[in-house]
Amino acid sequence: MLESLGQAQNETELEGWLVSASHLPGPRANLGLAERFASGLEAIQLDDEWWNRLLQWMKLNAEDAGDNEPRVFLPFCAIQALGACYAASDALRKAEIFAQIRGAMNDPRWRMREGAAMAMQRIGEKDFNTLRSYIAEHLEQANMLERRAFIAALAHPPLLTEDARIVFALDISDRIMEDIHADRASGTKEDFRVLSKGLEYAISVFAERLPQDGFALLAKFAATEDKRLHKIIKSNLGKARIAKKYPEEISRIAGMIT
Incomplete structure (x- = not known):
């Protein structure tokens, strides 16, 4: 794919090639192209x-x-490529890459926020300890949008290959829900909506792989009277990935929510 890009005569032509293949405007950007672009840069020496x-x-930026x-496809591709080239x-450069990712976590554009999570997934696929250390170090001071990025990054099946990783993801989820x-979470009403949407599916991803711990987390917050948390729990309970496998647990926890 980079060979095709390399045929571009100048940077303007290169950008035009990517933009024209972006599938935008539209509901879904060309995710496959963005992934191949990041993988292509990962495979070569990232020169100056x-x-x-x-x-x-x-x-x-958004303006x-x-x-x-x-044209948003250009930074969308760039953030994923930076994650791919982190290792x-x-x-x-590693410090700058995480600075760019953090900026993308807080971008008003949802595509860039998704790109930030994808970039962290790229980092985690190469070295999960790096991703775990970054999240653990920054969680306490992270705002809602940053926390949503952490959860979205962790809810990536290729990362959840060991129980210790899933326990970590559930622990992060628990602390955010607490x-x-x-x-105690900082952010606007819209920021909370974004964070809530992330939690509404991510916990079911973790619970599918470590059911006892995952359902314990859902039950813990089902026992509260917090309607915001109940909405998150109900959404997770309805995900087919766990609803079909664990109907008794689903029924038990759903019954705790009034």
Whole structure:
């Protein structure tokens, strides 16, 4: 794929090629192309020219390229490529990559927030300890949008290959739910909606792989009177990935919610 990009005569032509293939405007961007682009850069040496180009694309903000405008595909591709190239980068670039990811977590465009989670998944696939350390270090001070990115990044089946990883994901979920219950989470009403949407599916991903721990978490918050948490729990209980496998647990926990 990079060979095709390499045929572009200049940066403008390269950008035009990606933008024209973005499938935007539309409901779904060309995710396959973005993935191949990131994998292609991961496979080669990320020289200064490519590095600077990716950072330049990351500067395209919501005013330059709105959520459904074709040019948003450039920073969407760039953030995933930065995540893919993290493992082979030096310390300075690694720090910059996480700075770019954090910026994307807080982007007003949902596509960029998704890109941030995908970038962290790329990092975690290479070295889960790096992802775990970053989330653990930043969770306490993270805002709602950042916490949503953490949850979305962890709810990635290729990462959930060991019980210890799933326990970590459930622990992060538990701490976020506790903070919601205690009104300790910081953010706007819209930020909470975004965080809630992430929690509404992610916990079921974890519970499918570690049912006893996952259902214990859901039951813990079902026992509260917090309607915000009940909405999150009900959504997870309705996910086919666990609803079909564990009907008795689903019924038991659903019965706890009044």
